[in-house]
Amino acid sequence: MQKLKEEIAQLIAPLVALEPVEVIELLEIPPEAEYGDIAFPCYTLAKKNKQSPPVIAKDLGDKLAGREGVYWQKAVPRGPYLNFHIAPASYNLEILQNIIEQGQTYGNTNLGNGQNVTIDYSSPNIAKPFGVGHIRSTVIGHSLYLLYKALGYNSIGINHLGDWGTQFGKLIVAYKHWGEEERLEEDPVDYLYRLYVQFHQQAEEDPSLDDEARSWFRSLENGDAEAVAYWERFRQLSLETYASIYGFLGIEFEYYHGESHYNQMLDRVINLAQKKGIARESEGALIIDLEAYDLPPVMLRKKDGATLYITRDLAAAIYRYETFEFSRSLYVVGAEQTLHFQQLFKVLELLGFKWASNCVHVPFGMIRFKEGRMSTRAGKIILLEEVLQRAVEMAREIIEVKNPDLKDKEGAAIAVGLGAVRFGDLSNDRVKNIEFDWEKALDFSGETAAYIQYAHARICSIIRKAGSQYLIWDDRAISLLLKEEEITLVKTLALLPEKIFSSAESYRPSVLARYLIDVAREFNRFYHNCPVLNSEPELQHGRLLLINATRQVIANGLGLLGIAAPEEM
């Protein structure tokens, strides 16, 4: 597609007195395929030339009448646009050859040139269960991690575990009051969660519990042996549970640097803020006023001497820059923390760090119940493990009906089940809230991962039956791919690189997810109209090359979403 655009730009630029780069900027894809494949809109020229857009388009059309290029065959004016139609033979050859040659790396670039990008994602709070809410950060963050890698950046995944804070004071209080050793041994995360919920219920009636919790957290920060021992125990037990979930999801992090990791650096942050003269005492606490920037004040230290979330986040940001010299630092954290990140980045700026402008909050909407939001404290939450298990179970049942002879049923069920859950979180714009609905979460038809996976599996099936000739390149076979479905499919496949780029650039895996639906749809249309195995040998060969390229695009794309592409399902 890029080569086609360049060719057209070179051609038009001298005719309209613009630079080729400017022409490329203007080129767009027409709304209907029948109009053409690349459109040059003439609106911007209208002012300069004092002619109406349709007149300019027609004029350009006349000048190009009868001419053709390497990748285009005709230029037709239509209203205010000059529409170029591709030359399928050379275009198909160019695109398909590219895909086959690049294989697993098709769509990748070296744009990032090895620069570091830190991605803070997943980051669950220890001692709280891993709910479906956390999956959004986990899944979106992981996809961004993979996307940036594909663009040649060195992605550094950081799991900023919530392993510090007043919540530990609460847990210690709850455990000391009501804790039972056997139950903790039995199912630690579940039990700690129950204690956490119980604490909040009791604290409603007895506010002194909150004071007690704050006091225990202060002891923890002061290194009190008993407090540290509890903390250590709770943390370790929780980590073991998370490890199994990440293992099942195939997610790894370069670092598990939780909030506690930065404890030694907090004094430095506070000293720095004081030295810069931006911090001041207020009601016994240490705060930074941000009134001049229309932001509420930031609190670095409470009146009881304990630090806060943002103090540790400041230390973490500084640590990340000093350790990795990132070109970007992403925080995949819910939209409800937008203000927090505005404050964080502003304070970093005030501390004199130029790199503050390279820090990006990548927010996402909440997962809600029909009745309202989920709440860990109130115990209103759906466990991720339950969703995953039910999704896989449902996939199993469908496989039993649709494809009972399948060899690796369990592998396919896991691929489809996990794919459905992941895709549900990736396919829509991340800033929107999601209403949790079991039916939708477990839906395998329509615009879902299963739709894409199914197209992939069908291709693999055809290739298996065909033997290995799809591996042999043949220009002549490609030149036979002239049916509408074939050309449309190739055009769709050509878009992967730009979709990967814009997906990463806008921090929206949904761009890539939607695109893969298009690829699968175009493949399905092809599949129903163009027989592969039952066509003439040479055409069959061409079609095999085409579907192999399609298989590659789907596999690469799903891979970047963290979704498996099974060969059979």
Add this chain to the structure above:
RNA sequence: GCGCCUGUAGCUCAGGGGAUAGAGCAACGGAUUCCUAAUCCGUGUGCCGCAGGUUCGAUUCCUGCCAGGCGCACCA
């Protein structure tokens, strides 16, 4: 009260300064002597929240309003 986000078909949502605003679901009707029917084809629906503004042109950008969500110093 202030700030941020969202508002598009019955439902869930894409899209986005320009050509006739699109998908999926749901409903109905069709397609399998043939590569997996988890598929494909067909049928209908839209004050693109409301009102102004900028523009040759706004559903898209700006302002105001309305509705919903989220947040706003000792939680994270």
